[in-house]
Amino acid sequence: MLEYQIAPDALQHKTILITGAGDGIGRVAALSYAAHGATVILLGKTVKKLEAVYDEIIALGGPQPAIVPLDLMGASEQHYQDMAETIAEQFGALDGLLHNAGLLGVLGPIEHTDLKSFQDVMQVNVTAQLMMTKALLPILRQAKHASVLFTSSGVGRQGRAYWGGYAISKFATEGLMQVLAHECEGSSVRVNSINPGPTRTAMRASAYPAENPATLLTAEQIMPTYLYLMSDQSIAENGNAFSAQ
Template sequence: MTDPRSYRPSKDALKDRVILITGASDGIGKAVAIAAAAHGAQVVLHGRNVRKLEGVYDTIVASGGPRPSILPLDFEKAGPEEYEKLVAALDQEFGRLDGLLHNASMLGERAPIEHHDVAKWMRTMHVNVNAPFILTRSCLPLLKRSPDPVILFTSSGVVSNPRAFWGSYLVSKWASDGLMHMLAQELENQPAMRVNSINPGGVKTNMRLQAYPAEDRSKLPEPEAITAAYLFLLGPDSRGVQGQTINAQ
């Protein structure tokens, strides 16, 4: 298999692929969206902040990429009707979905279990586990219409190296990886469908700052530096890669 970390995509590696990226308004999601569009993808930008999404939109258009779409949705508050409207909009505009990147997530509290706020725990689990489940379930009919569909979850180093005080974030990432493995096996009768997870590693993002406020950020890579692995897994060059967690660094 090609090493995803050193993957060098061709200019049109993602040409005409419709890819929905959650959490695309900032950080890794923004960087992947811009990189995917630069390689020909028709990107669908999800996030809560419309102003930030419009900024990503403008960046892609100014660089000559395919004109993206914007789908604002707050996973904390969204109910079944909002997901149905999202899928209906995708169906009407594109008729299919070639890639789904679950990038949006919430850090939650880093504290001993006995001190955790129950409501905050529930919100983190909902955004990091329930929302990707609901969105995947809702988008599966559109993904099955693609000749080469991809579902990509976001993992974390805390999955392979669990540690104290990481609370709902750690538990949610274990659950997300479990969902990935389960779904990969459930879709074995769909040989074109690929389901994997990607671990971005330490990157200079706002969430990383929340988790490690005293860290020397000058030693962290920018989000743009790790997009190669994402482009590999979201594109046709990753055919045959299934049910794996891939490190972006």
């Protein structure tokens, strides 16, 4: 998939929401989608970072983005419902949803797992994604072809020692994707997951502090799979677990 190419205007007239859009893979996905014609909705908890991405998109001549400041840790079901209503009023439909935001939490053996840390990871990585998707499904169904993309991990497909709550949350993410994909089968909404693989991001550096980041692919280099799954080229894909590397 690293070699996949889509037309420069493949996402034109599409509206795509990206969570965790302020930096890392989310930022690059937002820039890439905008560069291919999409109007992107930038969601994150740090307004300054979202504004910086907004400015980058405008400077590159992309469609004017929208900003949604929201902290997934404390967001309520009403926050998601209000957000969905605002998007419906402004855009009418939602063509894509990239669940990119995630929390690493504390890595360590299960016997040392801290309840608060575990609950925080599950809140951001699973509960928030479930409730946000629930709220957005009605406007995703308004699109001719809509794509919901969950971010997985290698440790969410094969368990690994000391990855604790993060790995468990990513197994749950895969399960959420499969359940929703089955429910959406035969509809205009498709649901898949993507494992970005080892990528040069701040989260990766936190998990592997001794690793040389120069040995990793950049977020820009793994974008082909992200672009494919948001474009109409992937309308037949549903319930599949993709790897970007």
